[in-house]
Amino acid sequence: xxxxxxxxxxxxxxxxxxxxxxxxxxxxxxxxxxxxxxxxxxxxxxxxxxxxxxxxxxxxxxxxxxxxxxxxxxxxxxxxxxxxxxxxxxxxxxxxxxxxxxxxxxxxxxxxxxxxxxxxxxxxxxxxxxxxxxxxxxxxxxxxxxxxxxxxxxxxxxxxx
Amino acid sequence: xxxxxxxxxxxxxxxxxxxxxxxxxxxxxxxxxxxxxxxxxxxxxxxxxxxxxxxxxxxxxxxxxxxxxxxxxxxxxxxxxxxxxxxxxxxxxxxxxxxxxxxxxxxxxxxxxxxxxxxxxxxxxxxxxxxxxxxxxxxxxxxxxxxxxxxxxxxxxxxxxxxxxxxxxxxxxxxxxxxxxxxxxxxxxxxxxxxxxxxxxxxxxxxxxxxxxxxxxxxxxxxxxxxxxxxxxxxxxxxxxxxxxxxxxxxxxxxxxxxxxxxxxxxxxxxxxxxxxxxxxxxxxxxxxxxxxxxxxxxxxxxxxxxxxxxxxxxxxxxxxxxxxxxxxxxxxxxxxxxxxxxxxxxxxxxxxxxxxxxxxxxxxxxxxxxxxxxxxxxxxxxxxxxxxxxxxxxxxxxxxxxxxxxxxxxxxxxxxxxxxxxxxxxxxxxxxxxxxxxxxxxxxxxxxxxxxxxxxxxxxxxxxxxxxxxxxxxxxxxxxxxxxxxxxxxxxxxxxxxxxxxxxxxxxxxxxxxxxxxxxxxxxxxxxxxxxxxxxxxxxxxxxxxxxxxxxxxxxxxxxxxxxxxxxxxxxxxxxxxxxxxxxxxxxxxxxxxxxxxxxxxxxxxxxxxxxxxxxxxxxxxxxxxxxxxxxxxxxxxxxxxxxxxxxxxxxxxxxxxxxxxxxxxxxxxxxxxxxxxxxxxxxxxxxxxxxxxxxxxxxxxxxxxxxxxxxxxxxxxxxxxxxxxxxxxxxxxxxxxxxxxxxxxxxxxxxxxx
Numbered sequence: 001x002x003x004x005x006x007x008x009x010x011x012x013x014x015x016x017x018x019x020x021x022x023x024x025x026x027x028x029x030x031x032x033x034x035x036x037x038x039x040x041x042x043x044x045x046x047x048x049x050x051x052x053x054x055x056x057x058x059x060x061x062x063x064x065x066x067x068x069x070x071x072x073x074x075x076x077x078x079x080x081x082x083x084x085x086x087x088x089x090x091x092x093x094x095x096x097x098x099x100x101x102x103x104x105x106x107x108x109x110x111x112x113x114x115x116x117x118x119x120x121x122x123x124x125x126x127x128x129x130x131x132x133x134x135x136x137x138x139x140x141x142x143x144x145x146x147x148x149x150x151x152x153x154x155x156x157x158x159x160x161x
Numbered sequence: 162x163x164x165x166x167x168x169x170x171x172x173x174x175x176x177x178x179x180x181x182x183x184x185x186x187x188x189x190x191x192x193x194x195x196x197x198x199x200x201x202x203x204x205x206x207x208x209x210x211x212x213x214x215x216x217x218x219x220x221x222x223x224x225x226x227x228x229x230x231x232x233x234x235x236x237x238x239x240x241x242x243x244x245x246x247x248x249x250x251x252x253x254x255x256x257x258x259x260x261x262x263x264x265x266x267x268x269x270x271x272x273x274x275x276x277x278x279x280x281x282x283x284x285x286x287x288x289x290x291x292x293x294x295x296x297x298x299x300x301x302x303x304x305x306x307x308x309x310x311x312x313x314x315x316x317x318x319x320x321x322x323x324x325x326x327x328x329x330x331x332x333x334x335x336x337x338x339x340x341x342x343x344x345x346x347x348x349x350x351x352x353x354x355x356x357x358x359x360x361x362x363x364x365x366x367x368x369x370x371x372x373x374x375x376x377x378x379x380x381x382x383x384x385x386x387x388x389x390x391x392x393x394x395x396x397x398x399x400x401x402x403x404x405x406x407x408x409x410x411x412x413x414x415x416x417x418x419x420x421x422x423x424x425x426x427x428x429x430x431x432x433x434x435x436x437x438x439x440x441x442x443x444x445x446x447x448x449x450x451x452x453x454x455x456x457x458x459x460x461x462x463x464x465x466x467x468x469x470x471x472x473x474x475x476x477x478x479x480x481x482x483x484x485x486x487x488x489x490x491x492x493x494x495x496x497x498x499x500x501x502x503x504x505x506x507x508x509x510x511x512x513x514x515x516x517x518x519x520x521x522x523x524x525x526x527x528x529x530x531x532x533x534x535x536x537x538x539x540x541x542x543x544x545x546x547x548x549x550x551x552x553x554x555x556x557x558x559x560x561x562x563x564x565x566x567x568x569x570x571x572x573x574x575x576x577x578x579x580x581x582x583x584x585x586x587x588x589x590x591x592x593x594x595x596x597x598x599x600x601x602x603x604x605x606x607x608x609x610x611x612x613x614x615x616x617x618x619x620x621x622x623x624x625x626x627x628x629x630x631x632x633x634x635x636x637x638x639x640x641x642x643x644x645x646x647x648x649x650x651x652x653x654x655x656x657x658x659x660x661x662x663x664x665x666x667x668x669x670x671x672x673x674x675x676x677x678x679x680x681x682x683x684x685x686x687x688x689x690x691x692x693x694x695x696x697x698x699x700x701x702x703x704x705x706x707x708x709x710x711x712x713x714x715x716x717x718x719x720x721x722x723x724x725x726x727x728x729x730x731x732x733x734x735x736x737x738x739x740x741x742x743x744x745x746x747x748x749x750x751x752x753x754x755x756x757x758x759x760x761x762x763x764x765x766x767x768x769x770x771x772x773x774x775x776x777x778x779x780x781x782x783x784x785x786x787x788x789x790x791x792x793x794x795x796x797x798x799x800x801x802x803x804x805x806x807x808x809x810x811x812x813x814x815x816x817x818x819x820x821x822x823x824x825x826x827x828x829x830x831x832x833x834x835x836x837x838x839x840x841x842x843x844x845x846x847x848x849x850x851x852x853x854x855x856x857x858x859x860x861x862x863x864x865x866x867x868x869x870x871x872x873x874x875x876x877x878x879x880x881x882x883x884x885x886x887x888x889x890x891x892x893x894x895x896x897x898x899x900x901x902x903x904x905x906x907x908x909x910x911x912x913x914x915x916x917x
Contacts, residue, residue, distance in 0.1 A: 021283075037193035038186015040421070042371040043453040047838035050371055078186035091184035095176050098803040101644050101811065103183030104190060104372045104421025133847035136838065138369045138422050139644070141810030142846040144803075 007071040011036070012080030022068050026060075027051045029067035030077060038078040038107050042136075049135025052108035053077045059115040078107035081114065089155035090114055090148075099148030101139035109135050113149050117156055123149070170656040171866055174803045177648040178667045179419070188419045191375030191391030192450045199377070200229055202432070202439050202449040203285035205275040205292050206459060207267035210525040210831025211301035211314065214265060214274060214294060222277060222291040227284035229443040231292070233275045234264035236438055238407040245400075252429070254404050256494040260528045261405060261434050266299070268316055268493035269525050270832045271458030273431070278439040278447045301525035301831045305467055305488045308334040308524050316493060316523045336495035337521040341503055342575050344514030346471070349482015353473025357550050360469045361543040363880075363898045364824035365462040365490065368532045369815070369843050372421020373456050378436035379446040384412055386437050391418040393427040393641055394680030399672045405434040406441075416671040417641045420681075424815070425531030428682050431460055457836035461530020462825060464497050465490040468543040470506075474551045478565045482514035483507050485543065489521055489536065492528040497521045498536030501616075504576040505877070506540030508614040509563070509585055509769060511572045525831050531682065533812060534615045534873035538819065538880050542898070545611040545881030550894065559610050559885070560593045563771075584795030584859030585612075585769040591857050592771040597791040605777050606788065609885025612771045613877025617870030618683025619762035623676030624693035626654060626701050628754040632741030634658060635666045636697075638690050639678030642669060644811075644872060645804035646686040650694045652800050653866060657698035659725035660740060676759040684870025687800055688861075689762030695865045700756030708750040709738045764863025768874040770794040772813060774882040778890040783906025785821055785887055791853040792878075797861040797869030809875045810852040816879025818844040824899050 002022045009016050011034060018033055030036045030053070039062055042048035046064040053062045054076040081088040090110050093099065100106040109132060116123060116131045123131075128149045137145060182188040219231040242255040258264070263274040275292050279285035302308040302316075309332035322331045324338035331338075350356050376390035386408070392398045395415035403413045420427060432449040440447040451460070467488040473481040485506060489497035499519035507515050552559040567585045574580060589612065592598065602608060625637040636654045640646060647667035655662040678690065702722040709727035710717040719730045726737040747754050775789040792809045799805040822842045826834045835841045860867025880898065888894050893908040 023283075031193075035195075036186070037189065040190065040372070041192070042373065042421075043838045045453070045837055045839065048371055078184075082185055087181070087184065094184050095180040098174075098177075098807055100180075100183055101804075101807055102370075102372070102420060102422045103179070103188055104370075104419075106183055107186050110184065129846050133845045136371060136843055136845055138371055138424070138815070138843065139811045140807055141814035141852050142849055143810055143851050144807060145846070146851075 005068050007068055009070045009073060009075055011075045012077060020067055022066065024067045025063055026053070026065040026067045026070050027062035030062060036077050036079050040104055040107060042104070047136070049112065050105045050108040052111040052135065054111055054115055057115065057118065059112040078110060081110060090117070090152040093148045093152035093155060097148040097151050098144045099140070105135060105137045109137065109145060113152065117153055121156055122153060168656055170652045170662050171798065171800055172802060173652070174801065175648060175652065175662050177645055178651055179642065179647055190372055190421050191418045194377040194389040194418070195448070196377065196379060196446040199446045199448050200278040200280060200439070200443055201282040201285045202276055202278045202436050202447045203282065203289055204273045204435065204455070205289045207263065207270060207272040207274055209267060209296055209298050210270045211299040212267050212296040213299060214263065214267060215297055216295045217275060218293040219275065221293065222288040225284070225288045225291055227280040228277060228288045229280070229445060230278040230439045231275060232435065232438050232442065234262045237262055237405060237434070239264065240404065240407065251496065257401060257429070258405050260494055261431060269527050271527060272493070273459065276435045276439060278443050302334065303524055303526065303827055303831055305490055305522045305524065308522055316525065334523040335520050336491065336523060339500050339503055339519045340517070342516035343573065346482040346484040346514045346516050349514035350471065350473040353481040354476045355551060355554050356471065356473045357547050358469070358471035359543070359547055359896055360467070361546070361896045363466045363539045363542065365465045365526065365529070366819050366823040366825070367457060367462045367841065368424040368426035370422030370424060370426055373451040373453060374427070374432055374460060375450040376433050376436050377446060377448045378433060378440045380437055380440035382444070384408060386413045388413065388415045388433055388437065389418055390415065390433055391420045391427065393420065393423045393643065393682050395641065395672055396639060396677055397428065397680050398430055398433050401430045402433045402437055406437055414671055414673045417669050420641045420643055423643055424533045425535055425682060426461055428531050428680050429461065453838065454836045457841065458833055459527055461492070461528055463532035463535070464492065464529040466539040468539060470543040470547050472547050472551060474555060476555065478555060478557045478562050480510055480512055480566045483512050485517045487517065487519035487540070489519065490524050490526065490529065491521050492526045493523065494528040495521055495523065497529055498531065502536030502540040505537040505614050506544045507575045509568055509612045510566045511568055512575065515575045517575065533815065533876040537613065537615055537877045538816060541611065541613045541877045542880040542884065545878070546884055549609065549885040549888065560589055563612050564589050580767070582859060582862055583767055583769065584857055587857050587859050588769045588771050588793050588795050591855050592773060592793045595773065595791055595793065595855060597773050597789060597853065602775065605780060605890055607776055607886045607889025607891070609774050609882045609889055610771065611878040611881035611885060612769065613874055615684065615768050615874040615877060617688065617765050617768055618685040619689050619765045620679035620683065620685055621677060621761050622690040622693040623678050623759040624690055624697045625675060626694065626697040626756045628701060628740060628744050630744055632739065632744040633664045633666065634660065635668060636694055637668050637670045637675055638694065639670055639675040640681045640686045640690050643681050644808055645801060646690065648804060649687040649800040650691055653691050653694050654698055657695050658702065659723065684768070684872040685762070688765065688864060688868045688870050691866070691868060692762050692864060693758040693760050696758035696760065697756035700758065701754060704754050704756065705743050708743050708747070708754065711750050712738065712746065764861065766797045766861025766864060766869030768795055768869045768871065770874040770878055772878040772882040774879070774886045776883065776886040776890055778887060778905060780909060783902035783904070783909060785900055785905060787817055787850055787883065790850050791855065792875055793855040793857060794871065794875060795857045795859050795869060796871045797864065798858050798867035799856050800866065800868060802856060805856055805871050806854040808872045809854045812875025813852050813879050814844055814849055816876045817849060817883060820880045820883035820898060821900050
């Protein structure tokens with residue numbers, strides 16, 4: 001084990017100072033140290049995408065990133081998606097379009113879709129599929145997730161849906 | 162129930178009660194619980210497929226700084242053989258105990274043989290390396306022909322094979338023989354104009370739930386044990402944990418977490434008894450979370466199979482006879498779903514002569530577990546592929562051939578009884594009239610169809626319905642919600658009570674707070690637990706009418722519950738009493754108003770599904786792309802159509818993955834080579850087309866709202882639908898799964914060589 005390391009990370013607009021084992025993954029830091037268990041872990045090797053969070057606005061697999069790499073950066077998790085009690089349009093869309101069954105993959109999908117819609121408010125179906133193809137859902141068959149993204153884009157002011 | 166019945170809530174697409182929790186990250190899954198002073202448990206797993214455990218020395222691990230407890234099978238009671246029906250299929254507690262913690266021998270690579278609890282997960286992991294195990298490696302068997310060879314090593318010396326005639330020669334490692342059917346298939350084949358006989362194989366596949374198994378267990382000094390875990394049934398968790406530790410059920414409280422997918426794979430336990438014992442020894446709460454690799458190596462996949470099918474047909478398309486021999490890989494302990502496979506495979510057809518023989522075979526692989534319609538998709542693969550070949554040979558449309566033989570009310574099922582109201586014909590007709598069936602196809606494209614059957618389960622359920630002080634209603638059940646059952650139960654409660662859906666809360670209670678409920682499995686929750694909810698609501702309505710009668714000082718018979726309020730018959734001017742009025746006056750009219758129902762649900766509605774699949778096959782690489790897919794299914798009545806469609810799409814997606822990509826790959830030492838989502842490839846969005854759905858509704862007359870289970874039958878037709886489509890595209894028949902590019906290409910090249 002290496003020497004403990006001091007980090008400062010902004011998570012959902014709140015600064016956190018922590019002293020951590022340098023091999024701690026960002027996912028374990030968020031879940032274990034900060035209690036933000038909305039970020040899930042499904043495969044520990046960057047394939048399933050349920051641990052997706054935004055770091056400086058870019059979607060990353062938090063199981064593959066070390067917490068020390070997030071030092072000085074701005075992390076956003078599913079807990080930071082809603083504005084207080086007001087759900088984010090992506091969250092509303094997933095509920096309205098039945099974009100989830102068990103819900104375990106949902107936070108990861110929503111974070112990568114958040115990155116997509118912030119970059120491109122009016123994505124084509126192909127562009128949506130490119131992003132949701134990066135995560136695994138075993139329950140839905142993906143059709144309802146695609147619909148959720150279209151609806152979210154429409155709610156956010158994109159025209160296509 | 163009359164067909165004209167008008168519903169206010171049944172059949173509507175409301176937002177689910179657990180929606181906000183799940184989109185905000187607040188929902189707590191198995192790995193999300195924590196307690197102060199908690200330890201982390203890890204499992205030592207066998208590096209051999211078959212070995213005798215000569216000795217286990219845990220002293221160095223125990224001495225390691227931060228390690229608080231180490232257990233082996235010596236720390237668990239050696240319980241006697243006892244058969245019980247707690248999960249989805251019969252379970253032997255002794256075998257379950259030996260699967261959770263190996264005793265004497267390890268029987269597969271990944272088999273648990275010791276567990277450690279330490280202050281951090283890292284210390285627990287490093288302590289595993291300090292456990293010294295002396296093995297005597299034994300020869301192993303990885304496939305059924307090897308396991309059944311006369312010289313094969315036996316996995317279990319004390320195996321008592323069932324179902325064989327006295328004096329019969331029983332091959333090694335066969336735990337059970339089953340046989341069912343009626344008539345004389347040979348007579349049927351003699352009368353046939355065409356007979357097709359084929360042999361099929363399928364590989365083990367994993368359920369692939371994204372949430373790994375996880376639990377937190379706290380044992381108190383007085384031996385009360387509290388379990389938080391993700392499972393398909395917390396009463397199952399309670400029963401198995403108590404049994405394996407040799408304690409009474411009343412000592413154990415199991416609290417259900419949200420479940421991140423199960424598909425049958427979470428109908429048993431792996432971690433909870435170990436965490437409980439580690440907690441008892443250490444006196445501290447113990448949390449255990451499996452890695453994905455452990456999930457692949459050590460939790461029940463669905464089984465591999467070898468199936469021989471023979472079917473005969475007349476020129477006019479009437480089936481004359483059917484016969485099958487099934488070999489189902491149980492894994493390291495008996496208990497494959499060979500019986501269900503045998504019962505379901507020919508179930509969609511009216512057959513005068515049908516016989517199925519099946520064998521449950523042990524191999525040095527993980528003990529298999531249920532997977533969505535356990536045992537049925539493999540049987541359907543074999544039968545529906547042979548039916549497709551018969552249709553081709555007879556030049557009869559494949560849906561028409563199925564319709565000419567389709568089971569109807571009164572048809573004798575291969576497993577004995579005559580069907581009641583079923584929707585097999587209606588499902589096939591909806592499939593035939595779908596525009597997909599006649600849409601044009603391009604080059605290298607082909608279309609396949611297939612039909613599937615699943616029984617659905619009833620079993621035991623409990624439900625409670627409380628009228629709260631403000632007139633809202635809480636519906637409480639004992640079944641983990643795996644696919645939207647809180648929504649379907651709340652809808653039935655709102656409908657029955659005649660109140661707004663928004664007035665109904667739906668909650669899942671722990672094992673100390675609701676009557677016993679069997680697992681969430683067998684597509685049974687909306688059907689059976691829904692029945693309990695309806696009974697509880699009717700109990701509450703009767704009480705509400707009595708309270709109103711007391712207030713009005715009239716005979717209770719004169720009060721009727723209509724549209725969410727008590728009305729006095731014959732006095733239309735009397736102001737009705739609603740839920741709010743009666744709730745507010747409850748204290749003065751007899752106390753809280755609550756209803757309860759505990760029942761064994763009878764009158765299961767059997768389910769049929771039929772699918773159309775279009776594929777395009779790349780003749781250069783053998784890659785199969787599914788380009789269009791339609792699933793049709795009889796739901797009896799769809800309580801929440803969006804969730805029914807979700808089950809149909811999800812089942813189809815899993816079936817497509819099974820057909821094209823998914824398989825356990827073993828090396829010759831019996832070690833799984835692909836225990837990761839990178840190498841065990843499940844479908845992602847770009848692998849699948851939009852899966853179109855059509856819900857057929859042939860109501861089940863023995864359910865208050867006509868419900869049939871919907872969760873399992875959608876995985877039955879996809880494999881043969883895909884395989885038949887690949888045949889249509891390439892002209893090649895495939896009999897071995899999965900249809901990965903190398904296998905498809907080899908088939909195309911072999912056909913070209915034969916043609917050349």
